[in-house]
Amino acid sequence: MRFTINGSKREADPDIRASLLDVLREEFALTGTKKGCDHGQCGACTVLANGRRINACLTLAVMHQDDDIVTIEGLGSADSLHPMQAAFVRHDGYQCGYCTPGQICSAVGMLDEVAKGWPSHVSDDLSAPMFDDGEISERMSGNLCRCSAYPNIVDAIRDVHAQEQKA
Amino acid sequence: MKSFNYARADSPEAAVRAGGRFIAGGTNLLDLMKLQVETPEKLVDISRLDLNTVEEQDGGLLIGALVPNSDLAADPRVIANYPVLSRALLAGASGQLRNKATTGGNLLQRTRCYFFYDTHAACNKREPGSGCDALGGFNRIHAILGTSEHCIATHPGDMPVAMRALDATVVTLKPDGDRRRIPLGDFYRLPGDTPHIETVLESGELITHVALPAPPPGARQLYRKVRDRASYAFALVSVAGVIAVENGTITHAALAFGGLAHQPWRDPAVEGALVGRAPEQAAFDAAADALLVGARGFGHNDFKIPLARRVLITALRDLTGEPA
Known part of the structure; x- marks a missing residue:
């Protein structure tokens, strides 16, 4: 099968049972994407597939023929951080760091959903959702942080959203 | 996970002829396959079928079975005329799961009963005739209406609850090519003595759409x-x-x-x-x-x-x- 991973065309011949998560980690050594619960409950495996955030643990690799996958390694590098990565550093949005790649990929996908005007469970007006800390918490509820760095994660995401609004 | 055969369908007609379990978003089925609660011999991938649009029809909406939960919740026509459906969708799961989970798959989401998930427990839904450990066990999340001595599991969904109040109809395609329109009120079965049979869908029958009638005016x-x-x-x-x-x-x-x-x-x-x-x-x-x-x-x-x-x-x- 063929797909695009972090901008490069790649080929793989995975076991039919392999999750996208396992193929990213085992075949392409993209170990930034983490295996936490492996059941879609923790969000540590979040990647962007065709621009949408998904749980890489709950999808078969073979179902992603021709898809465009972006992992934490594709968002930025140590020399050139993605704005969301830089904001997590600036706001100390982690302690152990295990959930961080998933948090960052999820936050990037989430802000794109906000930009499209998608409402959330806490939006008073479904057709014109506001953006505040309550919205960030609700929209990020699929990403758990055992260290409970949530206040700083919210700060980082709010900061990046504000930057995008100015741009 | 037990191994299985895999085929990607390129049309609904090919999908129903392929003979296997359908997989689309996979967020529920793969979770259960990892635990060997589900052990399908063949998966038919329907995720690429052209069933991912929402069309206006007869004053209501015809929703493709593959429309993701996220997209349906954000559809301006759903927000304007069926806000209960948007609200139900947004109350369920997480952003990542809603991006994958589909309309048809959500209808078929299986129970979250702990004993259904635990392959060491007795569960008539998972293994007919084995008993029900929920009856005398920890049953905080379980049903209070329509139960039987064989099963007290609940349907876990939110979206189907809203669709039930909106008088939705499930549209299907059968392997022989026949189409059915099944009112959602007739779609699900009570557990009775066959809790492993959850809907009236026949073997190989594919959900292609969900139809919503026009919303009641002024409601x-x-x-x-x-x-x-x-x-x-x-x-x-x-x-x-x-x-x-x-x-x-x-x-x-x-x-x-x-x-x-x-x-x-x-x-x-x-x-x-x-x-x-x-x-x-x-x-x-x-x-x-x-x-x-x-x-x-x-x-x-x-x-x-x-x-x-x-x-x-x-x-x-x-x-x-x-x-x-």
Whole structure:
């Protein structure tokens, strides 16, 4: 099968049972994407597939023929951080760091959903959702942080959203 | 996970002829396959089929089975005319899961009963005839209506509860090429002595669409979900309500409930207690009495009986009171 991973065309011949998560980690050594619960409950495996955030643990690799996958390694590098990565550093949005790649990929996908005007469970007006800390918490509820760095994660995401609004 | 054969279908007709379990979003099926609760011999990948649009039809909407939960919740026509459906979708799962989970798949989501998930436990739904460990076990999340001595599991969904209140119809394609239109009220089965058979779908029958009729004019809509945490949790009790009041009298009432039964629960007696009456406490109490007359708790879930009463009554107050 063929797909695009972090901008490069790649080929793989995975076991039919392999999750996208396992193929990213085992075949392409993209170990930034983490295996936490492996059941879609923790969000540590979040990647962007065709621009949408998904749980890489709950999808078969073979179902992603021709898809465009972006992992934490594709968002930025140590020399050139993605704005969301830089904001997590600036706001100390982690302690152990295990959930961080998933948090960052999820936050990037989430802000794109906000930009499209998608409402959330806490939006008073479904057709014109506001953006505040309550919205960030609700929209990020699929990403758990055992260290409970949530206040700083919210700060980082709010900061990046504000930057995008100015741009 | 046990191995399986895999085929990607390029048309609905090819999918139903392929003979296997359909997989689309996969968020529920793969979870269960990892635990070997589900062990399909063949998966037919329907995720690329052209069933991912929402069309206007007969004054209502025809929703493709592959429309993701995220897209359906954000569709301007759903927000404008079926806000109870948007609200129910947004109350379920997480952003990542809603991006993958599909309309058809969500209808077929399987129970979250702990004993169904635990392959060492007795479960008539997972292994017919093995018994039900929920009956005498920890059954806090379990059903209080429509149960049987063989199964007290609930349907975990939110979206189907809203669709039940909106009188949705499931459109299917059978392997012989026939199409069926199944009212959602006839789609799910009660557990009885065959809790492993959850819907009236036949072997190989594919959900292609869900049809929503035009919304009742002038009706207010609400979805209220009570759960153990504020986000990303299944309902203990939920209610989808569609209510119209004219000149001080309730003229239309559709109420469906999640977390209470093996299927999204709707009881004509509840609505009969409301239509034609003034939107007042006496009518609300009568509706709750009608809902719960046959309710039965199993110990840990006894709290759901008074909780369902309170959730229904506050929902009715909000649906018929002064707009906020």
